[in-house]
Amino acid sequence: MFAVYASEPNPADPLAALVVGERPEPEIPAGWVPVRTRAASLNMHDLWTLRGVGLKPDQYPMILGGDATGTLPDGTEVVVYPVIGDPAWSGDETLDPRRTLLTEKHQGAFADVVIVPERNVVPVPAGVSTQAASVLGTAWLTAYRMLFTKSGLRPGQTMLVQGAAGGVSTALVQLGAAAGIRVWVTGRTEEKRSLAERLGAHATFEPGARLPGKVDAVFESVGEATWAHSMRSVRPGGAVICCGATSGAAPSADLQRLFFLQIRVEGSTMGTRQELIDLLAFVADTGISPEIGLELPMEKAADGFRAMLDGEVAGKIVFTR
Structure with a gap:
């Protein structure tokens, strides 16, 4: 064959x-x-x-x-x-x-x-x-689990996606926007930031940029290049959800900020069969492309x-x- x-x-x-x-x-x-x-x-x-x-x-x-x-x-x-x-x-x-x-x-x-x-x-x-x-089976399923199972975000809250153009990142933008969450995104180029805005991001920023305010959760797949910015960007009691480290392992966990601000850092890998079923239903019901x-x-x-x-x-x- x-x-x-x-x-x-x-x-x-x-x-x-x-x-x-x-x-x-x-x-x-x-x-x-x-x-x-x-x-x-x-x-x-x-x-x-x-x-x-x-x-x-x-x-x-x-x-x-x-x-x-x-x-x-x-x-x-x-x-x-x-x-x-x-x-x-x-x-x-x-x-x-x-x-x-x-x-x-x-x-x-x-x-x-x-x-x-x-x-x-x-x-x-x-x-x-x-x-x-x-x-949907890998990148989108990974994003779905990060957002809906791990983060605890609710409609009206604010999320930050580190990286604008990859499969998981674009899925997070589209899923978050469809769920009524305010979506902020970082991207290395104007072209990638424009893509994120076209997919539903409410605001985009250059990597490492100072944000207008703290976010309720950050979604990480980049690692070393963005980790310090992620820890600075999340509000006290917020969450950083990580599914990868494409730029390398984070050089510092920033433990002082972690415990003092009670930031929740959680790993996430793929998703369950039931989450895939739920993701398919969500895509069908919302008309996400x-x-x-x-x-x-x-x-x-x-x-x-x-x-x-x-x-x-x-x-x-x-x-x-």
């Missing part, structure tokens, strides 16, 4: 390990289902797989792609929930110590067919397009990977079949 895969780990030149070609048809274990891929979206996790992060050399070749929409054999259109858990685990899937994501242990979704456990497919509600649904910066046929996946590696695209990159 057709597939986009990593042939080997290549930390120095990840795109050299990317192959667009053929892989064997998958076997379908009991309790698993085949999903014929219609659209799939690219994540930084796919670049890490090309670099060899989190995988052993003997796990390659590895088909890439954790986020996808497709059809079951009976024609039902579904979203793939990319967290593959221990069948014996119950409760919050993100806390399962044996959980993996697609492409960490199991072959991914950039292919004609991806196989997943039966519980890892969720029907696409009416009103949500195939392409839009394909971006997720920001897709680039859409390509899967045969041209290399162009999408190159655009992500070079930082050329704001929003999500989607491949279609």
Whole structure:
């Protein structure tokens, strides 16, 4: 079958390990289902797989792609929930110590067919397009959990998103605005700040800028480059919700400010299957159209990977079949 895969780990030149070609048809274990891929979206996790992060050399070749929409054999259109858990685990899937994501242990979704456990497919509600649904499983699910499960924000309060153009950031802007929260955003360029305003941000600022006031919660995925500004920007008793550190680990936790102002700092990773169901319903009910910066046929996946590696695209990159 057709597939986009990593042939080997290549930390120095990840795109050299990317192959667009053929892989064997998958076997379908009991309790698993085949999903014929219609659209799939690219994540930084796919670049890490090309670099060899989190995988052993003997796990390659590895088909890439954790986020996808497709059809079951009976024609039902579904979203793939990319967290593959221990069948014996119950409760919050993100806390399962044996959980993996697609492409960490199991072959991914950039292919004609991806196989997943039966519980890892969720029907696409009416009103949500195939392409839009394909971006929700990782970046948007991460943003949804940060905002609605972790932060405790209410309509009318103020949030700060550090970084304007990435998949999680654009999702936070759109979700926050749709929920009636005042959204402030930092962005490195005028173009990225303008994008955030187009997506619903009420105000945008240069990185590190003094804000008009303190915010109720800050959403962090940048780390070292923005952490000090995040800690200065949140009100006493507010929250900093962190899902990543793309610029590196924070150099200082700023513990004096943390305890004296009683700031809550909380980590957040991905989301549960139920949160994905709730996210799909929220997108359908509000009419949100997720920001897709680039859409390509899967045969041209290399162009999408190159655009992500070079930082050329704001929003999500989607491949279609």
